Amino acid sequence: MDQMELAQKIDAYLEDNWEAMVGDIETLVRIPSFEELDKKAEGAPFGPGPKQALTAALELASDMGFETHDAEGYIGFADFPGASETQIGIIGHMDVVPAGPGWTFEPYAVTRKEGYLVGRGTLDDKGPSVVALHAVKFWKDQGVEFPYTVRFLFGANEESGMADVAYYHKHYDDPAFLFTPDAEFPVCYGEKGGFDGVISSKPLQECARVIVSFEGGAATNAVPGIAHAVVKASASVLPNTDRITVSEAGEGLARLEASGKGAHASMPDEGVNAIGLIVDYLLEQGLCSADERAFLELDQKLLNHTDGSGVGIATSDEYFGPLTVVGGTIKLEDDRFVQTLDSRFPTSITADEITDRLRKLTDEIGGTFERTLLMEPFLVEPDSPVIQALLNAYNEATGEDAKPFTMGGGTYAREFKSGASFGPEKPWVENPEWVGMMHGPDEAVSEELLKQSFKIYVLTLDKLMKLDLQ
Structure with missing residues (x-):
């Protein structure tokens, strides 16, 4: 026809x-x-x-x-x-x-x-x-x-x-x-290539922890729009921000609610990572022990630089442009922080190179890194x-x-x-x-x-x- x-x-x-x-x-x-x-x-x-x-x-x-x-x-x-x-x-x-x-x-x-x-x-x-x-x-x-x-x-x-x-x-x-x-x-x-992994902190002694709970994100391959944490602190002395709301969570406990903006992991610049908002707040307010701080500072480098520059994996090529990386979910599990990440990488870097660089950073804080998914470009x-x-x-x-x-x-x-x-x-x-x-x-x-x-x-x-x- x-x-x-x-x-x-x-x-x-x-x-x-x-x-x-x-x-x-x-x-x-x-x-x-x-x-x-x-x-x-x-x-x-x-x-x-x-x-x-x-x-x-x-x-x-x-x-x-x-x-x-x-x-x-x-x-x-x-x-x-x-x-x-x-x-x-x-x-x-x-x-x-x-x-x-x-x-x-x-x-x-x-x-x-x-x-x-x-x-x-x-x-x-x-x-x-x-x-x-x-x-x-x-x-x-x-x-x-x-x-x-x-x-x-x-x-x-x-x-x-x-x-x-x-x-x-x-x-x-x-x-x-x-x-x-x-x-x-x-x-x-x-x-682009697809790369998922999990960053885990060292075991945290419960008696020394300031952070009681921390949870955010629904999927590894998405910028999380919502996250929350409970910390040992008085809510009355902690300030609200334009994206963080503080409330009472029981005697001597404060709840932090972060409101970011969700986005697909392949387009992270369109989102605002709610986990990153909580991490920034915890560090700024000193709401962490020394071991918690070591993990949070590493997590901040991951979450605040979607081009991978914070963790030493930034790169680009002529076909695909720059690498991207996001932290999709976080939780406290078995006394460890567990942070998932999703990277979309061009032909100018290999999965092994990404793994080696991330593992070096987690080794420095006594944590671990595990690659959980690989798709070549x-x-x-x-x-x-x-x-x-x-x-x-x-x-x-x-x-x-x-x-x-x-x-x-x-x-x-x-x-x-x-x-x-x-x-x-x-x-x-x-x-x-x-x-x-x-x-x-x-x-x-x-x-x-x-x-x-x-x-x-x-x-x-x-x-x-x-x-x-x-």
Whole structure:
């Protein structure tokens, strides 16, 4: 069909099916599908929530007429068979990060407000996945036979290790090309390396501690917007600040509440780290013992310098720009401070170099450092036919003349032999102040953005099917 006819059919599909698409998103958002390894079981390796969401997604695809398969709860897929077994893949994830504190809406429901869908997963990644699945259904409803098979993969462990994809690689071949609707438009052809770790202090003698408790953050891969600590001090002599609120917490105890600003770990400059606010306050007010101070001073170097300069890992390269690092969560556990960190690193430094430099710093205070996650940087040539197909679909749908880019976020794309992350976010579009970001409270996505994403994904499938991928 010509482009005018195709555009009319896309508009008609949206008109007839948008409310059903919102309903499908709500079906998935209602499921609190964060990892709970203590509740894992056979067929549910990441806990009951991810398994339930995976099952629900496969049921949606089955009801659309696709051939579906649940791969032992690790991952699932729905196939739209083509004339050949060569596959074009799309992959979204059904797991989410925990809701965390600070919500003003019900996190596990879809609330519609001023043209936005609010709820955990509406943006990351249940909403975009539903829209992309409907883009495949659009072509199925046209009665076409594509030259290649479309395989839509539903992951269940993207947020906490990607063991779902590791399982898939052991049992199935990669698609010839794959994209994931789990990032930003126009199209990302490369992703920084991903590095997670844990800094632990030396054991702290309880009798000598000033800090009774310290907790902040909901996920390693996010700038925490909220944190709190309880200290042995009189609340009446401690000042409030513009972001720290002090209150009584019992006899001889004061509670410190920090209000920062949440952000994704790949864009730390958009956030204000609430853990860092508490650390700064504790040091400024002298609310720490000598051993606590040693840890807090190291933590301050980490938290207050998102380019890594505070801990000696600052670097950049021509493709990805500067390294970033954030401290995502903190807690007191077994008489130790435990601080998690997330770094997105370019090709100008190695994971071993990052580990060595951090371990040297923790050794100096009698603490420990452990690397918990590593994803090497990946890059697909920006002028390759597959990347250009995605870019052209985006520009055709939007009327823009956008260029491809690299980013610090880590998506499924990096796990496959040929892939890209592809929408739906447009960070240059300003949302209302009440609209939350992915991984933060009040996560939300514009309905118009999702509708435009649907059009882009429909056009993308058409363009990819015209390439020689054999």
